[in-house]
Amino acid sequence: MNTPGPSAPKQPSSPAPETEDVVVIDVRDPADTLPEPPGDRIAGTRTVDVSVRILDENDRRAEVNRARLAVLGIRALNFVSSPGAGKTTLLQHTLAALGEDVSSAVLVGDLETANDARRLRRPGVPVAQITTGGACHLDAAMVARAMDAIPLDGVRLLFIENVGNLVCPASFDLGENRRITLVSCTEGEDKPLKYPPMFSSAHAVLLTKIDVAGAMEFDRKLALQNIRRAAPQASVFEVSAKTGEGMDAWLAYLRGLL
Amino acid sequence: MHEVGIAQAALDQALEQAQRAGAVRIHRIVLRVGTLSGVEPTALEFAMQTLLPGSIADGAGLEIEPVPALARCRSCSHEYSPSDGLLFECPHCGALASTVLRGRELELARLEIS
Ligand SMILES: Nc1nc2c(ncn2[C@@H]2O[C@H](COP(=O)(O)OP(=O)(O)OP(=O)(O)O)[C@@H](O)[C@H]2O)c(=O)[nH]1
Ligand SMILES: [Mg+2]
Ligand SMILES: [Zn+2]
Numbered sequence: 116m117n118t119p120g121p122s123a124p125k126q127p128s129s130p131a132p133e134t135e136d137v138v139v140i141d142v143r144d145p146a147d148t149l150p151e152p153p154g155d156r157i158a159g160t161r162t163v164d165v166s167v168r169i170l171d172e173n174d175r176r177a178e179v180n181r182a183r184l185a186v187l188g189i190r191a192l193n194f195v196s197s198p199g200a201g202k203t204t205l206l207q208h209t210l211a212a213l214g215e216d217v218s219s220a221v222l223v224g225d226l227e228t229a230n231d232a233r234r235l236r237r238p239g240v241p242v243a244q245i246t247t248g249g250a251c252h253l254d255a256a257m258v259a260r261a262m263d264a265i266p267l268d269g270v271r272l273l274f275i276e277n278v279g280n281l282v283c284p285a286s287f288d289l290g291e292n293r294r295i296t297l298v299s300c301t302e303g304e305d306k307p308l309k310y311p312p313m314f315s316s317a318h319a320v321l322l323t324k325i326d327v328a329g330a331m332e333f334d335r336k337l338a339l340q341n342i343r344r345a346a347p348q349a350s351v352f353e354v355s356a357k358t359g360e361g362m363d364a365w366l367a368y369l370r371g372l373l
Numbered sequence: 374m375h376e377v378g379i380a381q382a383a384l385d386q387a388l389e390q391a392q393r394a395g396a397v398r399i400h401r402i403v404l405r406v407g408t409l410s411g412v413e414p415t416a417l418e419f420a421m422q423t424l425l426p427g428s429i430a431d432g433a434g435l436e437i438e439p440v441p442a443l444a445r446c447r448s449c450s451h452e453y454s455p456s457d458g459l460l461f462e463c464p465h466c467g468a469l470a471s472t473v474l475r476g477r478e479l480e481l482a483r484l485e486i487s
Contacts, residue, residue, distance in 0.1 A: 160400050161485070161486060163484050165481050168480055169379065286479065
């Protein structure tokens with residue numbers, strides 16, 4: 116039954132109260148719609164050879180984002196990982212460490228909630244939550260809309276936290292300058308070999324939560340070896356957001372992008 | 374589940390191409406999917422089936438042509454088919470850097486329309 120009880124107030128378009136201090140873009144709100152199919156015209160079937168890339172539209176929009184970021188002088192980073200690998204925690208500590216030296220902004224993708232955006236709020240750091248409404252990845256159009264929703268003047272680094280998922284985000288270019296793949300010590304050493312596209316397309320791979328590697332009997336050497344096999348092109352960092360280990364090298368990498 | 378977004382993009386592409394060709398109906402959709410694309414063909418097919426009703430592709434046949442991976446070693450130029458786990462490891466010289474020549478495809482190949 117979908118009928119609300121008599122005491123349940125209807126809130127058709129206003130955001131939920133707990134999200135009031137975070138910009139929320141719900142992609143279920145209509146933005147662009149497909150044109151209607153044409154009416155009857157031809158009888159009999161024929162085969163047309165199209166050979167187009169499926170993500171053509173997304174790739175075009177991604178290039179638009181990239182060009183816009185270049186004009187604004189912003190470097191954008193797309194953070195991808197399985198759910199819970201530590202993206203939000205890493206970003207919290209990264210934003211705190213960069214402080215006022217490097218003006219930053221954050222876009223966070225999530226299926227339903229704005230929790231991560233609230234965790235990432237800091238004075239002077241614009242944050243937008245992108246609620247995908249079930250889509251398991253961000254796409255370039257979502258990022259374009261979120262960029263419209265926050266002030267980007269003076270921003271040097273744009274951190275984009277993708278939806279936790281090691282498969283689909285690999286196929287969707289957002290227009291970022293760097294793709295950062297996280298894999299945590301709680302996930303098993305062979306993750307990089309099981310999800311090759313996520314690693315072969317990464318500019319940097321972060322092995323996270325190294326503070327718990329010992330307790331998990333995690334074989335760091337084997338994990339690093341697997342990362343290098345799946346992502347020979349990537350810079351590799353071992354970090355713990357919790358203890359701060361390895362964070363200096365990671366921060367130096369970020370500063371090196373400016 | 375992960376393939377739903379890609380299935381939607383594939384259907385959007387098919388509808389756009391069909392409209393451009395002046396079609397009123399799509400009878401068959403043929404996709405080309407590389408083994409390194411990160412897309413599981415059966416999951417993609419399933420996801421697409423659920424999206425077709427209500428569009429001009431309702432009831433259309435789906436076909437997925439797999440594209441096997443092919444890589445070329447950057448140090449010895451040896452061409453090889455990377456096996457799943459040992460991606461980019463040259464079987465000839467052991468080097469870790471290779472160029473992917475084929476296998477990343479994710480394309481709408483053909484449409485049968487009327
Ligand atoms: N021990 C330890 N735990 C960590 C570290 N980083 C994150 N965690 C914990 O891991 C859990 C998930 O961290 P998040 O930062 O929310 O992970 P996420 O990748 O943003 O998760 P999703 O957005 O849901 O995909 C939390 O309980 C964190 O406290 C770390 O460096 N060490
Ligand atoms: Mg998060
Ligand atoms: Zn070789």
